[in-house]
Amino acid sequence: xxxxxxxxxxxxxxxxxxxxxxxxxGFLSRxxxxxxxxxxxxxxxxxxxxxxxxxSTTVPESAAASFDPLARAxxxxxxxxxxxxxxxxxxxxxxxxxxxxxxxxxxxxSRLFVPGPFSxxxxxxxxxxxxxxxxxxxxxxxxxxxFKPPPKSARLREWDDSSxxxxxxVLRGPRGGDVLRLLRKPIKFxxxxxxxxxxxxxxxxxxxxxxxxxxxxxxxIAVQAISNVRVExxxxxxxxxxxxxxxxxxxxxxxxxxxxxxxxxxxxxxxDVVLPRIKDWEGVKGSSGDSSGNITFxxxxxNVALFPELEINYDMYPPKMIPGCxxxxxxxxxxxxxxxxxxxxxxxxxxGKIVN
Amino acid sequence: xxxxxxxxxxxxxxxxxxxxxxPVRPSIARTCHETxxxxxxxxxxxxxxxQSAPFSTTNAMAARKGKGxxxxxxxxxxxxxxxxxxxxRPLRFSRNRYLRHWTIHRAWQLFRAQQRRKHELELMRQYQxxxxxxxxxxxxxxxxxxxxxxxxxxxxxxxxxFPIEYARMxxxxxxxxxxxxDWKKPGQK
Numbered sequence: 001x002x003x004x005x006x007x008x009x010x011x012x013x014x015x016x017x018x019x020x021x022x023x024x025x026g027f028l029s030r031x032x033x034x035x036x037x038x039x040x041x042x043x044x045x046x047x048x049x050x051x052x053x054x055x056s057t058t059v060p061e062s063a064a065a066s067f068d069p070l071a072r073a074x075x076x077x078x079x080x081x082x083x084x085x086x087x088x089x090x091x092x093x094x095x096x097x098x099x100x101x102x103x104x105x106x107x108x109x110s111r112l113f114v115p116g117p118f119s120x121x122x123x124x125x126x127x128x129x130x131x132x133x134x135x136x137x138x139x140x141x142x143x144x145x146x147f148k149p150p151p152k153s154a155r156l157r158e159w160d161d162s163s164x165x166x167x168x169x170v171l172r173g174p175r176g177g178d179v180l181r182l183l184r185k186p187i188k189f190x191x192x193x194x195x196x197x198x199x200x201x202x203x204x205x206x207x208x209x210x211x212x213x214x215x216x217x218x219x220x221i222a223v224q225a226i227s228n229v230r231v232e233x234x235x236x237x238x239x240x241x242x243x244x245x246x247x248x249x250x251x252x253x254x255x256x257x258x259x260x261x262x263x264x265x266x267x268x269x270x271x272d273v274v275l276p277r278i279k280d281w282e283g284v285k286g287s288s289g290d291s292s293g294n295i296t297f298x299x300x301x302x303n304v305a306l307f308p309e310l311e312i313n314y315d316m317y318p319p320k321m322i323p324g325c326x327x328x329x330x331x332x333x334x335x336x337x338x339x340x341x342x343x344x345x346x347x348x349x350x351x352g353k354i355v356n
Numbered sequence: 357x358x359x360x361x362x363x364x365x366x367x368x369x370x371x372x373x374x375x376x377x378x379p380v381r382p383s384i385a386r387t388c389h390e391t392x393x394x395x396x397x398x399x400x401x402x403x404x405x406x407q408s409a410p411f412s413t414t415n416a417m418a419a420r421k422g423k424g425x426x427x428x429x430x431x432x433x434x435x436x437x438x439x440x441x442x443x444x445r446p447l448r449f450s451r452n453r454y455l456r457h458w459t460i461h462r463a464w465q466l467f468r469a470q471q472r473r474k475h476e477l478e479l480m481r482q483y484q485x486x487x488x489x490x491x492x493x494x495x496x497x498x499x500x501x502x503x504x505x506x507x508x509x510x511x512x513x514x515x516x517x518f519p520i521e522y523a524r525m526x527x528x529x530x531x532x533x534x535x536x537x538d539w540k541k542p543g544q545k
Contacts, residue, residue, distance in 0.1 A: 132479065341517055348523075
């Protein structure tokens with residue numbers, strides 16, 4: 001993309017490999033991927049396997065004679081807990097001062113422990129092996145060694161002490177509005193933007209209108225089916241008179257938050273199965289996004305029904321009750337343009353004017 | 357307590373962990389079958405005769421007024437599965453079995469940490485080679501840094517972005533061409 005006419009310059013540049021450069025040692029001793037291209041055959045892999053089984057090794061007589069687990073257990077100063085003992089994580093959180101504290105959620109005895117992941121999602125593998133190095137390369141900005149960027153002025157401005165009331169006043173916000181935007185740092189190998197979590201949110205306007213909960217139940221189980229995550233329900237925050245919705249009274253929305261394995265599987269289904277089958281879909285609007293790296297788009301009920309989990313079992317859902325939903329892709333990018341670059345590399349098209 | 361995902365429930369099913377103190381949960385297929393059949397059964401001759409001359413007229417009156425509790429059977433099923441308690445109890449093992457479990461768990465976490473570290477180092481290596489190459493291009497190419505300036509041009513990256521053909525998820529065995537346009541349904545000519 002960058003080098004339009006590289007051949008002439010390359011021809012001039014190539015013989016320079018023999019000329020000593022600034023840091024010849026580092027350059028020459030560097031390992032490159034092209035250096036190691038071993039043509040591995042199946043037999044090479046087989047030779048890595050151990051031929052002998054560890055179960056067939058013989059135990060020396062002395063070791064067998066000295067093996068006396070009962071005596072060893074009796075000689076212990078502090079007895080182990082009984083064999084059937086198990087630590088039970090407390091059922092309720094009684095605060096940090098209670099002696100019975102739950103183990104961390106990564107511990108197998110924790111009540112929040114989720115085993116896995118048990119699969120390697122395609123979206124994750126594609127991102128790790130292809131997309132992340134490419135984004136790093138595309139966003140690379142070279143700075144000479146020893147370069148220090150000029151210091152920027154403070155984001156929160158001081159008050160000019162023209163008035164005695166400025167003393168101890170909180171600092172002024174940035175120019176042009178009080179919103180303090182996220183700081184975008186140059187993208188390096190350790191802050192390549194990636195998808196952090198996905199939120200599926202569905203506002204069911206009929207949930208209160210017909211005075212029955214079936215709309216919300218069907219929406220909840222449909223979102224659960226496509227996301228593999230238990231949904232949360234939310235009450236309305238505002239009155240909507242035409243739909244008969246009162247704030248704080250009616251449960252009107254369901255939400256599922258996807259992380260990790262669930263998230264990657266859902267993203268893979270979205271990009272591979274659902275989005276390509278939407279009729280006349282142009283893509284995600286270029287102005288979508290909250291200017292801190294989270295992109296939202298919506299799916300109408302017909303599109304939600306395209307998810308394979310709903311489609312295969314379509315008869316079991318009342319067709320008019322299948323919900324539409326908003327899908328928010330939260331990325332670790334700090335600006336929308338980085339998030340869009342990432343999502344376009346992962347297969348989400350954008351249309352219209354790109355607004356950052 | 358936090359409710360856990362249906363994936364856990366299926367895992368519990370696979371590992372034969374009983375999920376509640378209640379008696380054995382009826383299977384999904386049986387529940388569906390029963391619910392669907394409950395209202396579609398054709399009444400036998402005796403039942404039909406009884407229904408034609410019932411003792412109570414409540415149901416008939418309600419049906420005539422259109423106020424009968426008519427709930428879609430599918431919604432009944434959806435409510436059943438939505439509200440069924442699916443939270444498995446935590447793992448309970450004896451000491452040795454727990455130790456085995458813990459060892460495998462720690463080894464798996466360690467393995468994943470090593471993989472992450474390896475990937476991060478690989479990215480760092482790529483970044484540093486890029487840095488070296490750009491520095492060489494800037495100072496040593498002998499063209500006054502023109503090639504370097506061209507290579508640093510970011511025009512179109514954030515507006516054109518990646519072409520959509522780039523975004524193809526990896527597969528185990530990708531075909532050379534993505535779609536077989538000549539494929540016909542086996543029955544068709």
